[in-house]
Amino acid sequence: MNTVAAAVPKPSFKAQMLLAREEAIVATVNRLLAEKGFEAMTVDEVAASVGIAKASLYKHFPSKEDLAAAAMVRIMQRALDFLDAVPAADSPIAKLRAVARWTMEVQLAGEMPSLPHQSSSLRATLMANRDYIDRLVTVSDTLGGWIVAAQKDGSLSARLPAIAILYTLYARACDPVLEFLKGSGQYSDAQIVEMVLATCFDGLAAR
Amino acid sequence: MNTVAAAVPKPSFKAQMLLAREEAIVATVNRLLAEKGFEAMTVDEVAASVGIAKASLYKHFPSKEDLAAAAMVRIMQRALDFLDAVPAADSPIAKLRAVARWTMEVQLAGEMPSLPHQSSSLRATLMANRDYIDRLVTVSDTLGGWIVAAQKDGSLSARLPAIAILYTLYARACDPVLEFLKGSGQYSDAQIVEMVLATCFDGLAAR
DNA sequence: GTCTATACTAGGATAGAC
DNA sequence: GTCTATCCTAGTATAGAC
Numbered sequence: 413m414n415t416v417a418a419a420v421p422k423p424s425f426k427a428q429m430l431l432a433r434e435e436a437i438v439a440t441v442n443r444l445l446a447e448k449g450f451e452a453m454t455v456d457e458v459a460a461s462v463g464i465a466k467a468s469l470y471k472h473f474p475s476k477e478d479l480a481a482a483a484m485v486r487i488m489q490r491a492l493d494f495l496d497a498v499p500a501a502d503s504p505i506a507k508l509r510a511v512a513r514w515t516m517e518v519q520l521a522g523e524m525p526s527l528p529h530q531s532s533s534l535r536a537t538l539m540a541n542r543d544y545i546d547r548l549v550t551v552s553d554t555l556g557g558w559i560v561a562a563q564k565d566g567s568l569s570a571r572l573p574a575i576a577i578l579y580t581l582y583a584r585a586c587d588p589v590l591e592f593l594k595g596s597g598q599y600s601d602a603q604i605v606e607m608v609l610a611t612c613f614d615g616l617a618a619r
Numbered sequence: 620m621n622t623v624a625a626a627v628p629k630p631s632f633k634a635q636m637l638l639a640r641e642e643a644i645v646a647t648v649n650r651l652l653a654e655k656g657f658e659a660m661t662v663d664e665v666a667a668s669v670g671i672a673k674a675s676l677y678k679h680f681p682s683k684e685d686l687a688a689a690a691m692v693r694i695m696q697r698a699l700d701f702l703d704a705v706p707a708a709d710s711p712i713a714k715l716r717a718v719a720r721w722t723m724e725v726q727l728a729g730e731m732p733s734l735p736h737q738s739s740s741l742r743a744t745l746m747a748n749r750d751y752i753d754r755l756v757t758v759s760d761t762l763g764g765w766i767v768a769a770q771k772d773g774s775l776s777a778r779l780p781a782i783a784i785l786y787t788l789y790a791r792a793c794d795p796v797l798e799f800l801k802g803s804g805q806y807s808d809a810q811i812v813e814m815v816l817a818t819c820f821d822g823l824a825a826r
Numbered sequence: 827g828t829c830t831a832t833a834c835t836a837g838g839a840t841a842g843a844c
Numbered sequence: 845g846t847c848t849a850t851c852c853t854a855g856t857a858t859a860g861a862c
Contacts, residue, residue, distance in 0.1 A: 465829050466856090467828075467858075526736070530654075532659065567825060569822075572817065577823055588734075592786040610778070612823060613822050615776075617821055663837070671846075672846065674846075674847070675846050675847075677839065
């Protein structure tokens, strides 16, 4: 960036339109990734859903992988925003519960892009994407701090390594139990979230 | 079946070879499904891995979906066999723990075919497959019985609906935490299983 | 930067000889 | 029932006009 500050303040109307369109694209990709996953999502579908020609999509994003990566950056940014909004006064375990709840609510809303299988072509693109990795690291560091603090104050199990707890929380973002329970049609979204949250923190065994 | 009993006992050598080959095919499909999932698995790959021509595959199974369904039937049969082998004298919760452990060991061994996303073409084929559905129902009924019993004897949380517990146990078969922890390279398979098992039954919160 | 039209490839499925 | 060779659709990506 060698633009002087004075040149930045007023983005042109055209540039704003561009950003708005890109946001619309990424939001659509996000939804489709949540619905069907990376492999099953087609670029034709994305274009049709956004309402522009496929070739236009490729002017914004060089490949299907980059399209998906943009959606992953977006959801990580939403996660960061949520972490920032968690009250600092809350206890560490309350913060962790809040994050797990948010994750599940996003998934139930159909807005959680599902990560691809290990061998997907998307993995390489993601690992090379600085915007994604940086956010992932920041989220992990923040959660890691809360986990260690919660173990210290005795509210979180100290017998589990912090990394196992971190991964367990991440896994709530793609927990199939939410979808299963929703499919049963017997419970509201709020009830489902409470049940899975209780299972996650209190376990299946009686207390 | 209108064959008389006397005609059955000695399956011809040829028929045995046929079954052996089909078992080899299904075992390969099972492994590939575990590695990459249904969408990413290609029929060419299956044929190459088994060591036969693609057209020969299609003499045994009419479509890629049926190929995958056969693998799903196979794993459900393995699950049934395991359930039958669980000591009847064990307490209900001990039985449930044993099943969860088995599920995770199979996954870590790379032998747990991963179920497809909701909108996959495979779902329709599976739901129409009697061999699969029957086994699924039997497994669910058996586990359901153990769950209710464990809730009655006070070892399993009575605050959760049995169906939520059932789904939670099923979800251990595709828990990404196992793969994550394995990827960290810090723990043995046995340690990973114990950690996730403890998380599942005892929860993240301290006891 | 948007469109229409098209190139190119991967991959599921089949034909037809043996 | 196995093979080689081929068909054909779907899907990623691009050319080229406006």
